[in-house]
Amino acid sequence: ARLPLRQAVVSTLDEAQAQSRTLFELGNLAEIYFCDLVVLCEGKTEKRLLPLLYERLRGRHPELDQVAFVAVGACSDIPKALAVLAAMGIQACGIADLDFAFTEARKGQKPMLPKDEEALVRTKAALKRLQPQHGYLLGGNELPTKDKKTGWQA
Incomplete structure (x- = not known):
């Protein structure tokens, strides 16, 4: 059983503002509950283009493979959303611009990339x-x- 979104947000994020923002952004995307994979991206442009790219490369609509593309607003929100989705038991990954590797991926106590x-x-x-x-x-x-x-x- 998947952890409810509200419980996953509270258990994974420390900042109340980040919690409410992530809850709002992910809470409006019911398709995450019905997907096998969520691909996080920064904004609206990526959310529109990545499914088209997926279809062009795979020859199938992402929905048929239970893949959802979710825009989180900024690259700094990707690690937070990944943590929430992991707590819910939903497989997820992120696609970000190069600046993510130099900034957000190297922050925190457990950075995604070493400095x-x-x-x-x-x-x-x-x-x-x-x-x-x-x-x-x-x-x-x-x-x-x-x-x-x-x-x-x-």
Whole structure:
């Protein structure tokens, strides 16, 4: 038997604001209860595009495979939602932008990625090597930053 959503949220999240936000976002998505896999993504665009990509790659609608795509609003909400879904006994994974690997995935007492992850170190080195050629700004953390003059987005 799956743990009720409200009980899963309270048992996995410490912050009341995060609890209520996650409860609201996941509570409106009844399809998670009827899926074998929930794929978490950041926003509305990913929620619209990922099912189309799934269908193109697999030749089937995700619903036929009991797969649901759920937008959680921001990459910082993915670990919280994963914890809630795990407490409910629902298999889940997340798809996020690269910034998630450099920020949210490395936070907390049990980070999803270690701070010295080899792939992240190599990615930073590649960004530094490509920066002069492409002209984007790198911040003190060696990651791209928004540049209003050129229009580059982080």
